[in-house]
Amino acid sequence: MDPRIREHARILVEHSADIKPGDNVLVTAPAVAEDLVIALYEELGKRDANPMQMGGSSRASRAFLKAADPDAFELPDHMFAAISEADAAIRVRADLNTNEQGDVDPEVNTAFQKVRQPISEKMMEKRWVLTQHPAPGNAQDAEMSTSGYADFVYEAINKDWAAQREHQAQMVEILEDGSEVHIRSGDETDLQMSVEGMLTENDDAEHNLPGGEVFTAPVPDSVEGTVLFDMPLMAQGREVTDVYIEFEDGRVVEHGAEKNESVLSAVLNTDDGARRIGELGIGMNRSIDQFTYNMLFDEKMGDTVHLALGRAYEDTVGEDGERNESAIHMDMIVDMSEDSVIEVDGEVVQRDGTFVFEDDFGAN
Amino acid sequence: MDPRIREHARILVEHSADIKPGDNVLVTAPAVAEDLVIALYEELGKRDANPMQMGGSSRASRAFLKAADPDAFELPDHMFAAISEADAAIRVRADLNTNEQGDVDPEVNTAFQKVRQPISEKMMEKRWVLTQHPAPGNAQDAEMSTSGYADFVYEAINKDWAAQREHQAQMVEILEDGSEVHIRSGDETDLQMSVEGMLTENDDAEHNLPGGEVFTAPVPDSVEGTVLFDMPLMAQGREVTDVYIEFEDGRVVEHGAEKNESVLSAVLNTDDGARRIGELGIGMNRSIDQFTYNMLFDEKMGDTVHLALGRAYEDTVGEDGERNESAIHMDMIVDMSEDSVIEVDGEVVQRDGTFVFEDDFGAN
Known part of the structure; x- marks a missing residue:
């Protein structure tokens, strides 16, 4: 073997x-x-x-x-x-x-x-x-x-998960101390949300192997703006591409997809919570250097953020926070490697896939 | 498919x-x-x-x-x-x-x-x-x-199990009406037991598919004599051949095997019930015309009887009967196709594999 x-x-x-x-x-x-x-x-x-x-x-x-x-x-x-x-x-x-x-x-x-x-x-x-x-x-x-x-x-x-945890702790600290998250990418993605009072998890491969992300939950009603998920996803055995969603007061008010839009619609109609975001995740596993059309890996890439429609993880919701409930949890990815920025409370924390605490951040 | x-x-x-x-x-x-x-x-x-x-x-x-x-x-x-x-x-x-x-x-x-x-x-x-x-x-x-x-x-x-059930009912009747069962085969097998008060099941493929046997339980203490199981059996992933057992007052008092005797010994030492017989079965599925070294099929052959060490099936034990309990249930087969006879209360009911109610019984 x-x-x-x-x-x-x-x-x-x-x-x-x-x-x-x-x-x-x-x-x-x-x-x-x-x-x-x-x-x-x-x-x-x-x-x-x-x-x-x-x-x-x-x-x-x-x-x-x-x-x-x-x-x-x-x-x-x-x-x-x-x-x-x-x-x-x-x-x-x-x-x-x-x-x-x-x-x-x-x-x-x-x-x-x-x-x-x-x-x-x-x-x-x-x-x-x-x-x-x-x-x-x-x-x-x-x-x-x-x-x-x-x-x-x-x-x-098969990697050193203690070292990975340490690397990720830097981003956890930023999100725990922060409140407003602003994600911009290309012409289509301009999304804001509050993570005030929510908890940020450091994924060192406890629940996902590979691990390698930090993730939290947005305040359910706080999500505002538009997002183009430019990486394909598999839902119910079908590839759904270029999912476009517009949020108002945390709810999906417009949606579309290039391929298999009906699958997206079916997912959104599962229940009320399926129309809201339950997770904001930021990929940080640098061993994953290419997309493989597999969410378990793609969402951990250092150059991506992902949002999940549906169920929020209990560990990411603060004691007084509101937890988004749903029968589904569907992750969708935005490629942040080009023309992209993540800001927390107005400060740039990632530009074109490179984190503020990484060596080559200044180079961009 | x-x-x-x-x-x-x-x-x-x-x-x-x-x-x-x-x-x-x-x-x-x-x-x-x-x-x-x-x-x-x-x-x-x-x-x-x-x-x-x-x-x-x-x-x-x-x-x-x-x-x-x-x-x-x-x-x-x-x-x-x-x-x-x-x-x-x-x-x-x-x-x-x-x-x-x-x-x-x-x-x-x-x-x-x-x-x-x-x-x-x-x-x-x-x-x-x-x-x-x-x-x-x-x-x-x-x-x-x-x-x-x-x-x-x-x-x-894949056969007509209603028709099979009808064929087998003839043997069920013999065992239900009978009391003393005597099995003789070659020089080594001469075994007697009582099935008085026990119930006989007609296996029409409810619990085993293929089905095709009738089976009952002996009164635990009544088994007397010697038996050579001349068909090999698989136990714990090993082939055990030519198992020889002598019973007194229903208990194994001597045992041996040509191959993998230690497996047989381990089975007998499981618990007290493993040293007594929990089942007497008579094969009646004529579609099974050769041994395949697979108990599920071999024990259903028309030319065989089988006995199981260990646990008796609840359905075969009468209301006032004593049920043999054990963690194990190991079937072992005697080939009855030659120089063999089954008698119930002194009457021959099978000779050399042919039942008394089958057309060619007289031919033997």
Whole structure:
């Protein structure tokens, strides 16, 4: 087995999910990630934890969603029970084909996610981590060979997370001390929001591996302006490109997309919270040096900011803050590498992708 | 997809597990059975049931068992919770290599099964079914091509189970009316037991697909004599051949095996009930015309009887009967095709594999 797979498993178990003896651990992974599952089971065995694998066949999910009556969707009690009794959840993404759910009606997918919201919320109460195993479908999306993609993935994943945390702490401090955030990029993006009273998380790969971002939640009503998400995103198995959104008093008042606008509309119609922003994230993982059309990586790039429609993470909402609730959480990215600036309380903190505390900031 | 896979899924969902709208269904299957899982999810979708897939990677299990400390084994609460909340469980066997657990210490395997006994018992309270998907490892055991093995599997599985039930009812009647069962085969097997007060089940593929046996439980203390199980069996990932056992007052007093006797010993030492017989089964599925070294099929052959060490099925124990309890249930087969006879209360009911109610019985 590729030793990088064992290292990946070790970081997941030891660092991200912090597994202790007797922990009940839920491992969710598709068949193509079997090598990582084997390495995880070995690590979990060493730590005397109790593993259980939940399958993730996207072809099976598609077959179910095409055949079922969405009005009959119910919360699966057995799945909810398994997650309720788990101490930790390790979720592995890996695809032979990232389009397996591309012919499922977006409304059906939305109804399915809505009914399963208690599962997502319960998972958030646990030590959970989401990661990527390098599989051919994901490599294809990245326009890389499977082997080249594996190099890219392990570069981003198998790293010194304590050092990364220290680097990011500089940006956390800026956001914690700040209030008004202003993001400008090109002609289309000019967005303001308040993060007053909100908390900023330093993502050192606890919940996402790769980690490498700092993130907070805006005050829900404070988001004002327009934004063009110029990086494509995958939603419900479809690529949605050039999402354009206008916000007033924190709510989406206009929206459009170049490709698959209907998917965007379905997501926005999930519930009331789906029309508001639940997360502002700033990518800071410099090992990720190119877009691979995979949110888990793209949003961590040093030259990006991302906003998520829907659910805010509890840890980012201050004690007296208002938490945006929703069945969905959909991240969307703005490329900040050119003609872009982030200001906090009127001070430039990033210009064209370079942070104020990085060496080459003055060079721009 | 092979239409026989869809038919297999339909029989599992409609006939075996009798799935109703809203049922929480647990599908346990390894990666190599993905096609059947897809077909199952489609059938479950049509019936508005709620599926959940539990993975079954034998390589991952092996990695865990090799790394873990057996003294630290615990019942996994999340797995127990999932099974407790399930209405039905569909378990699919399929192997790329049936020896994946062949280098795990038998004692470790036994300890693992022991701690998970509540899961097996809870499963028995549900609508459960165990089946086989034709995979290369199982074909190899059967000394067949994968394609030829698929023909064999579907011949045994995709059949008219109502007609099969009627055929078997003739043998059920004999055992229900009878008391003393006497099994003789070759020089080594001469075994007597009482089934007085016990119930005989007609296996029409409710819990096993393929089905095709009638089975009951002996009165635990009544088993007397010697038996040579001349068909090999797989236990804990190892082949055990020519198991020889002598019973006195229902308990194993002598035992041996040609190959892997230590596995047999480990099984017998699981608990007190592991040294007594929990099941007497008589194979009656005439579509299974050769041994494939797979208990699910071999024990259903018309020319065999099988006995299981360990746990008795609740349905086979009469109201006032004594149920043999154990963490294990290990089936072992006697080939009855030659020089063999089954007598019930002194009457011959099968000679050399042919039943008294079959056309060619007189020919012997």
